[in-house]
Amino acid sequence: MAETEKAEPPKTKTRPIVRIGIFLISHSLLASVVCCTAGVVALLLLPVLAKNTYISENALMPGSASSMLSNWDISEANRLVKELSDLDSDSEEDAGIASRRILSNYMSNLGAEVGYHKFQPQLNQFHPLHFFSSPDSSIPDHNLTYSSYGISVVGIIRAPRGDGKEAIVLVTPYNFGKNGRGDSFSLSIGYTVFSLLTRVTWLAKDIVWLIADSQYGEYAPVATWLRDYHSPVFTSTSGVDARSGGRGDGLYVLNENHFARRKISNGFRRAGTMAAALILKVGDRNSPFEETLTVFAEASNGQMPNLDLINVVNYLAVHRQGLHVKVEKFWSLVNSKWLEVLGGVFELVGDVARSLNPSWKFGIPAADYVDGAATLASSLYYQAVGIPTGPHGAFRDFQIDAITLELSPKVASFNKGRHNEFVLRSGRLIEGVIRSVNNLLEKFHQSFFLYLLTSPGKFVSVGVYMIAFALLVAPLPLVAASLYIDATKVNLGLKNGKHTPTATLDGIGITFKSWKWLSAAKEVFVVHLWGAVVSLLPYFICQIPNCSPTTSFGIWVFLSIFSLLVLYLILGSPFSHVHAPQPQNKEWAIVKSVTMSAVFIGLLLMSVVNFATAEFGALVIVPLCLIARPLKLDIKAAKMRSFLRVICNVVLCVVAFPPVSFFLLKGISEGFESINVGDFWNWMESLWAWNSATYIYIGMVHLPCWVLCMHVLLHYSC
Template sequence: MALSARLLALRRSPVLLKLPPYLSALCILVGLGWLLILPLNEYSRQTYISENAILPGQVHTYFGGSEHNVFRAYRQEVYGLSERSDHERIAGLGSVMREQGLKVANQSYSWHVAGEEISGTNVSGLLKGPRADATEAMVLMAAWRNFEGEINYSGVALALTLARYFKRWSIWSKDILVLISEDSTYGPEAWVSAYHTTSIVPTASRNISSLPIKAGALQGAVALDYPAGPWGQRFDKLDIAYDGINGALPNLDLFNTAVQVASSQMGIGCSLHNLKDHSDSYKDRLKTISKGLITQSVGHATGPHSAFMPYHVDAITLKTIGDGWHDEMTLGRTTESLFRSINNLLEHLHQSFFFYVLMNTNRFVSIGNYLPAAMIIAGSFSISALALWVQSGKPTPSEGTKPMRPGEKRKQPGMTVVKDGKNVALVPKEDLEVVERKMFIPAAVVLGVHLAGFIPLYLLNHVDRSNLPYTFITLTAATVILPQYLARHFLSNLPPQQICTIQSLSLLLLGATLSTLSTLNFSLAFLLGLLCSPLSFVRPLPSLRFSLEQSTRYVSVDDAAGIAANLAVVGPISVMFVAVSPPVVLWVVKGMFFGSAGAEGMLVEMARGWVAQGVWTGAVIWGVWWPVWVVGGSVLWSGCWRRPADDE
């Protein structure tokens, strides 16, 4: 047999055409298994400092002694300010900074989200470095209220104490900005956005005043989260928060410097994601990776440092946890040593990793090792899309392949001659035929459904808070009904080739989007790929539609058994498919992470993230995941409304 004839025969081989679903399932399992082997030592590395100029922990720290009395005095003053009005508190913080010799500026801001106003005032001070040329700066910040909403008594007091202490030193080659923000999310966002903008035009959703005092390019930022009350409280460990908005990460050198200074120089244990007891076992490493994936995929701020990531400013938050023997002086010396390390930098942090997955404070996985996990899962959708594309080019079953009626003779399939040099082969004509694909309707369907995804995105970000739960319930119901409507009134009337083309274009777009997203936010791409994995195996369900003649005539026992069998297949598959729809998954997330806050709390946080922080997770959910699920549901239920083959 000639080679070309064999290839043509292989192209239409039933065995080959049955492989794509198994290959897609294999890709999903391999991608998930790839993530599960990352905690092993063979696939991870010990952390190390790439930038030799940082010299972490190589200096002697002098913070202590009389500074302890200054800190306690400031803590009492902060406690007194907490019992006064906001105007008096802001004036009091500014007065303290002016007494230290800092240039002080206030910045007011407000956001309008979900019918509510988020407003506040930041207080910042500038410490001019004696050896600085106003081209580079560092940021020391402490939010008035931390991420949990507690007043950051000791954190604010320690920031003020360190500002007074830093003012007496002549070693600084960079300016130091001291920021006391109103909260841990929107205050830093307003401050850093104004810092990198010459003029901010007020809009309907935000009104941010400009900063009258600025310095050079920000080289790093460190936030202090130490909410111990007016009488103080010792702590056990430092939890280092490093996740930024949309999964952005600081340069690994900054994180390693903080760990090196705290653990090696000061003897403070460090942790991640509030996991205090980490035995460095496979289970604990996997738990740390899982928490990191969830946090980064959500994309919201995890502390005051998160707002700096979109502006390419490396930042972390030092948060005290537990009850131990370390006190504020230890944290102060840690911060001093960290700032002196950043002060040594001759250029912006760039030599270490910006994309990594941490398993504990001294072990990480680089992008080259973890990225294939998301890429392989994204590839499973491309495989399914290509298989459907090939299937869409196949001709409809000919008369010879239809079920034979009693007394009917099957016609022989047409044959064609294929020549390859001196070799001649007879190949069935159907193996060489390719049906012309009509692309307009499939492309219009896919494009229209994706554009419709902006409707829930707009509603959930602009509806008042009190109406958000009702809007979400309506969207959940519409999400379930829309595929049924499209399947019954539109897709059931299309030829099977066009239905295959619609599904192929949808999966191809999903695979391309996840491949691109995995390089920007690996966690979001990986989890979204797992949630969308059932879409690769969606095929039209058995028909449940009967003509008027059938419904009026007597239904035999065999017909009734067929109807029951089809219902037994359609029912469970439909329930499982609805269970992985975006609204249902969000309802589950609400129950797991928002508890008493309910759907309203979850939706408000999502709206705040979109409007105030620029989080694109909502756009991915409603602009990528939701349309693909709707298209998949329309294809799935299109078979239910199609006439049985015998009636056509």
């Protein structure tokens, strides 16, 4: 029998995803340019791509019922405010006690349950072990005097149709003993609504009215009350002890009738699980033309309330009460010439698109684009900073949807008629919002939690603005892989001297014989460890007494540079390989490859915690990582392209340095004449005091990667 020839095994085809990966790595330069350009363009297009807001939860039904607020409620509120303003006490402490007594009597006479909450102000001191947890402040320090405490008044209405398992919270900050015109206005509106809600029959959720003692700030009383509400301490310290014989005794004994005494309690009163919260303020500044409502929604680490809550407020304010609704914006960008030009370009493109096909709805007027871009930048910035823009941030820490509403009356609202009209419109707005939330059978969940606002009635969802971030960070793994392959001389399927994306896995020829990346990985790891040390230095600097912000910042910079020099003495500086042998001429490429991998991982992790911070970080640090190359190589080349790359590297290194980035942003938004060196220390101090994850990102991701890019630029072993 003749021997049969052995059939050759069929060649395995490379998977399409692998072919695409090989193609992108082979053309990483082109892919980087395309992705970064597309990412910046996508970011600039966000105001154009913004959609109109809409109410997702049908059960809210805003404006479906007529308001029940009457002039009688307003007259009672005016009588309360007049009685508070007529108080004549020798000290602010006595005036505060008398004010609380009057408020408790008024609420108790309405049939509400009244209690007090005593708290002590918290010092904003950096503590690394408590960074991501709230300080243990529910038990006050007994060594403090009575005047060192704040005491808030809490009133609770039990819902006639409810089972006590859910509640809606209304907060009005009030400075007892030293109230201003805005405090009186907000208290008048709050009492008007509270008085109405004690008589209605449609309530299915308890109503909690917290009159927060704002003498130590507006955030502290709300935050401490929420901590005690959700983490009860079974002692008499969280309330006002009537048996102590101190000042707190007067709050209880001075109630005049038996009914009030039965309703007013010194213990901590609670209602059900909070469905939503509204913080009501009246600004001291008046609006010159019309009554306005400013909505503040940003909470800690970029958290936002459910968009439906903002939509209900916006709908009722605009279509029912005729208020002008605003959100914060960067006013410096409103007058920006380049934004006007860009808006004109998008408007022109939209006109051309509509002329080709009327169904193509692209482009907005240039003025709307500028206004939307200024609002979007403000929303992105406040989310990235991670500091709450109002007391509502304390509720978001407990996953409670809350917003701060700041009302501004007209300048001509000083007469009695205008005053009553303003209180009536504001009270009806709060009544309508509470009625809509009262209709819910479950928590807010239908609408968006991740979004950016371009106006009170327009938003950009996470599915849209994440495209810009994805495009910006996409080149990092591609360039990192390309650099590593080139540095270790790995063959990527060469054919006729060119890269072929159709190469098989066997043709890639990747081996693990070279372990050069371990040295680079060690260097990158140690520099990130140095970043952690730099992040902890403020804890020790804060222990220095009588240290100004400028001095603290100087000490921080000196200790950071000194620790970095010590680190380089141990590991070897970028100048230690001047006479390095030729085989090490690609060491900088491996360091850059590992650095870009670290940046990619750091930005992805940060996007999970605070997407806005990751967006800003990608916009600043990614171009520097991509373009970083030893300056000596470009100087030796003596070409125009190399010269331009040197200029770009120097500019990007300066701009990407965190203090410089801060001063540039502050100068653009507030003017460069107001810049002070100590402002950066104050800003960083506010970040760690509010437990902002942006502080961790700057210290442990951004700054180490900037140092590593400087290491690559100054690398002489090439």
